[in-house]
Amino acid sequence: MTPILAVRGLARTFTSRDGSATPALRATDLDVAENDFVTILGPSGCGKSTLLRIVAGLDAPTSGEVLLDGRRIEGPGADRGMVFQSYTLFPWLTVIDNICFGLRERGVARVEQLAIANGFVAKVGLVGFEHHYPKQLSGGMQQRTAIARALANGPRILLMDEPFGALDHQTRELMQELLLGIWEAEKKTVLFVTHDIDEAVFMGSRVVVMSARPGRIKLDRAVPIAHPRHYSVKTTAAFSEMKAELTEQVRVEVRAAQAGAVAG
Amino acid sequence: MKPLTAVTPGTRLALGIAFFVVFVVGWSIATFGGFVSKTFLADPVSMLRSGWTLLANQGFGWDIGWTVWRVFGGFAIAALLALPLGVAMGAYKPVEAFFEPFVSFARYLPASAFIPLLILWAGIGEAQKLALIFIGSFFQLVLMIAVIVGNTRRDLVEAAYTLGVGDRGLIRRVLLPGAAPEIAEALRMVLGWAWTYVIVAELIGASTGIGHMITDSQALLATDQIIFGIIVIGVIGLISDVLFAWLNRRLYPWAQLGR
Numbered sequence: 001m002t003p004i005l006a007v008r009g010l011a012r013t014f015t016s017r018d019g020s021a022t023p024a025l026r027a028t029d030l031d032v033a034e035n036d037f038v039t040i041l042g043p044s045g046c047g048k049s050t051l052l053r054i055v056a057g058l059d060a061p062t063s064g065e066v067l068l069d070g071r072r073i074e075g076p077g078a079d080r081g082m083v084f085q086s087y088t089l090f091p092w093l094t095v096i097d098n099i100c101f102g103l104r105e106r107g108v109a110r111v112e113q114l115a116i117a118n119g120f121v122a123k124v125g126l127v128g129f130e131h132h133y134p135k136q137l138s139g140g141m142q143q144r145t146a147i148a149r150a151l152a153n154g155p156r157i158l159l160m161d162e163p164f165g166a167l168d169h170q171t172r173e174l175m176q177e178l179l180l181g182i183w184e185a186e187k188k189t190v191l192f193v194t195h196d197i198d199e200a201v202f203m204g205s206r207v208v209v210m211s212a213r214p215g216r217i218k219l220d221r222a223v224p225i226a227h228p229r230h231y232s233v234k235t236t237a238a239f240s241e242m243k244a245e246l247t248e249q250v251r252v253e254v255r256a257a258q259a260g261a262v263a264g
Numbered sequence: 265m266k267p268l269t270a271v272t273p274g275t276r277l278a279l280g281i282a283f284f285v286v287f288v289v290g291w292s293i294a295t296f297g298g299f300v301s302k303t304f305l306a307d308p309v310s311m312l313r314s315g316w317t318l319l320a321n322q323g324f325g326w327d328i329g330w331t332v333w334r335v336f337g338g339f340a341i342a343a344l345l346a347l348p349l350g351v352a353m354g355a356y357k358p359v360e361a362f363f364e365p366f367v368s369f370a371r372y373l374p375a376s377a378f379i380p381l382l383i384l385w386a387g388i389g390e391a392q393k394l395a396l397i398f399i400g401s402f403f404q405l406v407l408m409i410a411v412i413v414g415n416t417r418r419d420l421v422e423a424a425y426t427l428g429v430g431d432r433g434l435i436r437r438v439l440l441p442g443a444a445p446e447i448a449e450a451l452r453m454v455l456g457w458a459w460t461y462v463i464v465a466e467l468i469g470a471s472t473g474i475g476h477m478i479t480d481s482q483a484l485l486a487t488d489q490i491i492f493g494i495i496v497i498g499v500i501g502l503i504s505d506v507l508f509a510w511l512n513r514r515l516y517p518w519a520q521l522g523r
Contacts, residue, residue: 056422056426057426058422076425077426077428078426078428081426081427082426084422084423088417088419088422090423090438090442092441092442092444092519101424101437102427105437106428133517135521136521146423149427153428159426
């Protein structure tokens with residue numbers, strides 16, 4: 001099967017003002033199949049967000065390329081929806097208008113915008129909050145709106161950069177279930193960055209582990225747990241086994257990152 | 265009192281009025297108590313009395329009208345031109361690099377020092393007064409608007425791009441609405457400054473306006489009229505400021521949230 005997203009030899013080096021170069025990502029290859037849910041796991045600063053930002057078109061690679069449906073990505077576009085870790089709802093728009101943002105940009109008729117947006121309002125459980133402003137919502141509700149806003153635009157792939165990273169533990173778990181439920185129903189392709197191993201295993205049908213900076217993919221595992229997943233799978237043997245393996249792999253990288261930080 | 269703890273609107277209003285009362289009481293003690301000579305400072309009662317005479321018999325209402333029109337006229341021209349330039353500078357860094365040094369320089373040119381030149385160029389008519397207010401407010405506004413627009417949250421910009429906006433859409437649908445409440449606040453502040461420029465403009469070479477009345481009164485040593493004129497300026501300034509602030513709150517309710 002041809003992948004929907006193909007990352008080919010992607011590398012990114014940041015150059016600081018004094019001319020010193022910091023490699024963030026090196027020669028990375030990754031294929032994402034249609035309807036797959038791929039989680040990218042790695043220690044902080046390993047370049048996983050850089051990878052996602054390049055796929056989104058918000059950053060440009062130093063070398064290599066990203067192909068979406070075989071076409072080279074040159075910049076951001078509505079075909080790749082993104083949910084950020086920070087709260088990025090437009091504070092001057094209500095929940096419903098935030099969700100309509102991309103549709104309106106494409107000139108979709110208002111009636112149709114509202115029909116689509118209301119559908120997603122229901123899916124993310126925000127009925128009754130359509131006319132609230134973002135500042136009137138909790139962090140979890142803001143991220144649910146952000147997910148609805150990205151999905152309403154009908155992107156080919158949904159990019160998520162630690163979307164639940166700023167939420168408290170309980171909210172985070174509920175959000176994971178919500179997103180997983182939506183994905184199981186809608187069969188979207190998702191690329192999901194996280195440093196939380198539980199989250200990576202629970203959400204992903206495939207987990208990709210990145211090495212310490214400069215990041216590259218060191219491990220690529222299918223998650224042997226069937227969908228639909230109930231939160232109770234977190235206590236199964238298959239889950240624990242996978243988690244144990246990934247914990248070991250990530251620990252090595254965190255150690256390497258710390259050693260690198262001390263050395264350099 | 266605890267730092268940064270809010271007070272109720274009622275207390276706020278009462279405290280605000282209380283200081284005006286303290287001020288008038290202090291003024292009354294100084295004048296009625298004979299501590300200050302009448303030649304230098306009129307008492308509140310004779311100030312009000314001569315204010316009434318000014319309004320009723322000397323057509324001071326007409327002067328007030330002229331002054332208000334000059335302030336709003338000059339300010340409106342400055343705002344209309346500063347808005348597109350400021351937004352362009354905030355959004356496009358090359359535009360900013362081109363204009364910013366000159367505007368920063370022009371901002372420090374004292375507007376009142378232009379009066380002799382403006383009289384030479386535009387005479388002592390309305391154009392000269394509007395031009396002075398324009399010089400006083402335009403450059404300040406441009407810089408403030410450019411900074412506000414330039415400070416748009418980058419994560420909102422990125423979010424908008426991933427939702428498919430182009431550069432024009434970004435300006436129209438993200439930069440402008442996001443900056444609007446702060447731009448409105450900047451306009452409100454600079455309108456306050458425009459009030460000081462209009463009086464300066466009217467002190468020299470004017471035949472109408474509050475500033476003109478004050479210069480006339482100076483020749484007569486009528487401190488009661490001078491003070492009345494100054495207070496009228498303050499009151500109108502305060503009213504326009506309150507109206508402007510109210511309008512901003514009505515137009516941008518979202519910006520009030522979480523304050």
